[in-house]
Amino acid sequence: MPIKLNDNYVKAFVSEEELAAMQPEVTKAHELLTSKTGPGNDFTGWVELPTDYDKEEFARIKAAAEKIRKQADVLIVIGIGGSYLGARAAIEFCRSQNYNLLTKDTPQIFFSGNTISSTTLSEMKELVADKDFAVNVISKSGTTTEPSIAFRVFREMLVEKYGEEEAAERIYATTDKEKGTLKALADEKGYQTFVVPDDIGGRYSVLTAVGLLPIAVAGIDIDRLMKGARDAQNALTDPDLKKNDAYKYAALRNVLLRKGKNIEMLVSYEPSFTMMNEWFKQLFGESEGKDGKGIYPAAAIFSTDLHSMGQYIQQGQRILFETVVSFNEPIREVVIKEEADNSDGLNFVAGKGMSYVNRKAMQGTLLAHNDGGVPNIVLEAERMDEYELGYMIYFFEKACAISGYILGVNPFNQPGVESYKKNMFALLGKPGYEDERAALEKRLGL
Ligand code: PA5
Numbered sequence: 001m002p003i004k005l006n007d008n009y010v011k012a013f014v015s016e017e018e019l020a021a022m023q024p025e026v027t028k029a030h031e032l033l034t035s036k037t038g039p040g041n042d043f044t045g046w047v048e049l050p051t052d053y054d055k056e057e058f059a060r061i062k063a064a065a066e067k068i069r070k071q072a073d074v075l076i077v078i079g080i081g082g083s084y085l086g087a088r089a090a091i092e093f094c095r096s097q098n099y100n101l102l103t104k105d106t107p108q109i110f111f112s113g114n115t116i117s118s119t120t121l122s123e124m125k126e127l128v129a130d131k132d133f134a135v136n137v138i139s140k141s142g143t144t145t146e147p148s149i150a151f152r153v154f155r156e157m158l159v160e161k162y163g164e165e166e167a168a169e170r171i172y173a174t175t176d177k178e179k180g181t182l183k184a185l186a187d188e189k190g191y192q193t194f195v196v197p198d199d200i201g202g203r204y205s206v207l208t209a210v211g212l213l214p215i216a217v218a219g220i221d222i223d224r225l226m227k228g229a230r231d232a233q234n235a236l237t238d239p240d241l242k243k244n245d246a247y248k249y250a251a252l253r254n255v256l257l258r259k260g261k262n263i264e265m266l267v268s269y270e271p272s273f274t275m276m277n278e279w280f281k282q283l284f285g286e287s288e289g290k291d292g293k294g295i296y297p298a299a300a301i302f303s304t305d306l307h308s309m310g311q312y313i314q315q316g317q318r319i320l321f322e323t324v325v326s327f328n329e330p331i332r333e334v335v336i337k338e339e340a341d342n343s344d345g346l347n348f349v350a351g352k353g354m355s356y357v358n359r360k361a362m363q364g365t366l367l368a369h370n371d372g373g374v375p376n377i378v379l380e381a382e383r384m385d386e387y388e389l390g391y392m393i394y395f396f397e398k399a400c401a402i403s404g405y406i407l408g409v410n411p412f413n414q415p416g417v418e419s420y421k422k423n424m425f426a427l428l429g430k431p432g433y434e435d436e437r438a439a440l441e442k443r444l445g446l
Pocket of ligand 1: 080081082083138139140141142143144147201202203204286414
């Protein structure tokens with residue numbers, strides 16, 4: 001089993017009886033999801049995706065990745081939220097947080113259109129100015145402001161550098177199969193397009209073309225990624241929470257929430273997990289944070305953040321629980337050498353791999369945080385590779401859907417995201433927002 005839930009460090013906080021009492025709610029959530037009768041049921045295409053994906057498009061993704069690897073030194077991936085986080089998380093997880101510095105045989109991959117910072121965009125223009133580059137623009141709606149602005153800028157750069165015709169050969173658009181400005185532009189200019197399926201929302205889309213094209217460009221084996229997800233799809237079907245660790249995780253989260261643990265901190269001891277933390281935060285934050293409900297998803301990389309957040313976790317308000325993702329094997333090892341004079345006093349770890357030290361740090365922290373009143377759920381995985389990642393993505397997606405249904409929310413919508421957009425459009429003078437503009441400007445004292 002690629003992910004195993006170890007409940008040794010949560011047992012003191014959730015009794016067997018309390019967990020078992022969750023079974024009826026878990027069963028109900030399972031039925032809502034599998035019968036596709038729950039809230040948001042038209043966005044559950046991700047459930048079958050690892051088996052039911054479009055095989056013809058999958059082959060086109062591999063061919064396009066090959067073409068990009070030949071034609072470009074840099075791929076700029078333009079997208080935000082669910083159209084960004086999964087691909088970046090997967091590349092850093094499977095290759096490295098330092099992928100762009102380490103890669104030799106695959107293009108560097110820069111992510112743009114996930115901010116409106118003029119400084120960041122200007123820096124990225126400078127970074128790619130002298131390079132051969134291609135663009136993968138990703139937007140399900142095809143109208144999101146952040147990626148639209150970045151795409152306008154890089155499209156212009158491509159046309160200036162290569163001319164209209166070759167620029168079109170270097171632009172790959174991932175969007176709705178028929179609707180939206182981006183689809184219309186792609187059809188008009190002749191860009192190769194890939195589809196974000198109608199029944200899969202942004203935060204559940206990493207295993208569609210949204211994630212798969214950039215991931216494949218980075219040289220990651222997307223067949224193995226899908227195999228991992230498929231194995232999770234097949235393994236996580238039993239509604240019995242004693243036999244289904246994703247469901248057990250969902251149940252434990254809800255029990256802890258009811259005991260006042262309002263914040264979940266996802267923890268890893270591997271810095272290359274940093275963007276997975278971000279992906280997780282979006283998945284759970286957007287899925288559960290509504291109707292005045294939801295666990296607040298936070299994240300940390302240990303031991304790094306033990307030197308900043310460790311104090312709060314150990315002794316601050318007792319509103320936290322942690323979910324620790326641990327890996328049994330490191331991808332690379334560094335053995336600490338013996339020194340004859342032991343001038344730094346470190347010979348007590350001489351001959352040991354750093355991964356051994358990291359494991360002891362984790363074990364010590366689990367016990368210390370338990371002693372401080374912080375429940376810890378541990379998810380044990382083998383190693384950071386594409387197979388484990390595919391399994392992990394599906395595990396979290398399924399756990400999130402079940403957890404959201406237990407909580408009593410629609411885990412597949414995000415109505416709250418529109419509020420800031422409406423205000424921003426009104427303040428920018430977008431046609432159609434005239435009435436709101438005056439009222440907002442008054443509130444801002446403009
Ligand atoms: O999960 C979501 O729905 C959001 O994070 C979207 O992915 C994000 O807002 C980008 O939307 P789009 O792909 O339409 O540009």
